[in-house]
Amino acid sequence: MSTEKVALGKRLFFETRLSSTGHYACASCHQPALAFTDGRDRAVGATGAFTRRGAMSLANVAYNPAFTWANTKVSSLESQMREPLFNDHPVEMGLTAGGAAAVDELSRDQTYRAQFSAAFPNDAAPLSMDHIIKAIAAFERTLISGRSPFDRYVFDDDREAMSAQAKRGMALFYSARVGCVQCHSGLTFSGPILYEGHTTDTALFANTGLYDVDGHGAYPPSDRGLFEITHHAADMGKFRVPTLRNVALTGPYMHDGTLASLDAVLDHYTRGGHKSPRQDSRVRAFELSAEERAELLAFLDSLTDREFVSNPEFRP
Numbered sequence: 001m002s003t004e005k006v007a008l009g010k011r012l013f014f015e016t017r018l019s020s021t022g023h024y025a026c027a028s029c030h031q032p033a034l035a036f037t038d039g040r041d042r043a044v045g046a047t048g049a050f051t052r053r054g055a056m057s058l059a060n061v062a063y064n065p066a067f068t069w070a071n072t073k074v075s076s077l078e079s080q081m082r083e084p085l086f087n088d089h090p091v092e093m094g095l096t097a098g099g100a101a102a103v104d105e106l107s108r109d110q111t112y113r114a115q116f117s118a119a120f121p122n123d124a125a126p127l128s129m130d131h132i133i134k135a136i137a138a139f140e141r142t143l144i145s146g147r148s149p150f151d152r153y154v155f156d157d158d159r160e161a162m163s164a165q166a167k168r169g170m171a172l173f174y175s176a177r178v179g180c181v182q183c184h185s186g187l188t189f190s191g192p193i194l195y196e197g198h199t200t201d202t203a204l205f206a207n208t209g210l211y212d213v214d215g216h217g218a219y220p221p222s223d224r225g226l227f228e229i230t231h232h233a234a235d236m237g238k239f240r241v242p243t244l245r246n247v248a249l250t251g252p253y254m255h256d257g258t259l260a261s262l263d264a265v266l267d268h269y270t271r272g273g274h275k276s277p278r279q280d281s282r283v284r285a286f287e288l289s290a291e292e293r294a295e296l297l298a299f300l301d302s303l304t305d306r307e308f309v310s311n312p313e314f315r316p
């Protein structure tokens, strides 16, 4: 990571010339104001084709032990990036032939040539697809969200940062009865993370009982989660526990955006999902009074980091 690499990566993150149509960028689906999501149930690519999943928040992705909604094998930001850049079914950014045309196009831009040379000094051919990917990954690693009211309350001891209602919601979130923290734990509220000196944890995947199409816990054939990668029956419907940071801004919810609001998410959990045989035992029905529901929603809202979503460092 260097200042030059991050600045170049930021420019490339918003660069529409990195798409087959010349009108699409990473930021088309990962918008800063929405904590780097797109407000859609499922993401739409450069040519208008729907992908089958929702765009994920990029807040704190530097700490992820695994990437995307349901894959144990995508273990770096660099390898993840090949999907949106080169996928052709469905098209996301739609680059072909390893992005040769885009590299060519950017090579004609004098400021890019200077920026690549500064970011990759000592390199005979600084402007390459490999370096485009490395620079964008460097930018992504700066997307740290940790200034929400929750953070100020917990880490800065700012007693006023959270309302009394949100504090009661926090107690519910961490309680044995409601039990969200059993999966949404740690600094990112997504379970185990990687950080300096702590680099071996694996990501947490769970079936939350969102679907049971056959009475045996099957998910729809359009998306069966981790099962598609491992082909183990036990992985049917398992998705990676997503971050809850900035969650008030990242709807609609779940991997396919089928839950329109946080209220709908709480309906899903209080019902205990579909109570399917493949469901994680930590997702089970519980009672929530109207007052407690409002408290839990206030807590989720306290995870919104206004500094993060309005940070000029993350804007073009």
Ligand code: HEC
Residues within 6 Å of the ligand: 024, 025, 026, 027, 028, 029, 030, 043, 044, 045, 046, 051, 053, 054, 055, 056, 057, 058, 061, 064, 066, 067, 068, 069, 070, 077, 080, 081, 084, 085, 091, 092, 093, 136, 140
């Ligand atoms: C068409 C919309 C679209 C575009 C364009 C797009 N993404 Fe995504 N992004 C998604 C979707 C959808 C997912 C979830 C994919 C999955 O689970 O299969 C995702 C997931 C990710 C993740 C994984 C996050 C996590 O927590 O695991 C990262 C990182 C990411 N995208 C970065 C990028 C970068 C960098 C670019 C530009 C090179 C980009 N995306 C372009 C839609 C898009």
Ligand code: HEC
Residues within 6 Å of the ligand: 178, 179, 180, 181, 182, 183, 184, 205, 206, 207, 208, 210, 239, 240, 241, 242, 243, 244, 247, 250, 252, 253, 254, 255, 256, 262, 265, 269, 280, 282, 283
């Ligand atoms: C067994 C582990 C587990 C428990 C317990 C759990 N979750 Fe989740 N949560 C997940 C997984 C996995 C997903 C993604 C599921 C999917 O997309 O199909 C998810 C998704 C979500 C989402 C959607 C996030 C997004 O970006 O779309 C919200 C909000 C959420 N959970 C809140 C909660 C709350 C509140 C509780 C407590 C009432 C809770 N969760 C309990 C595992 C869990």
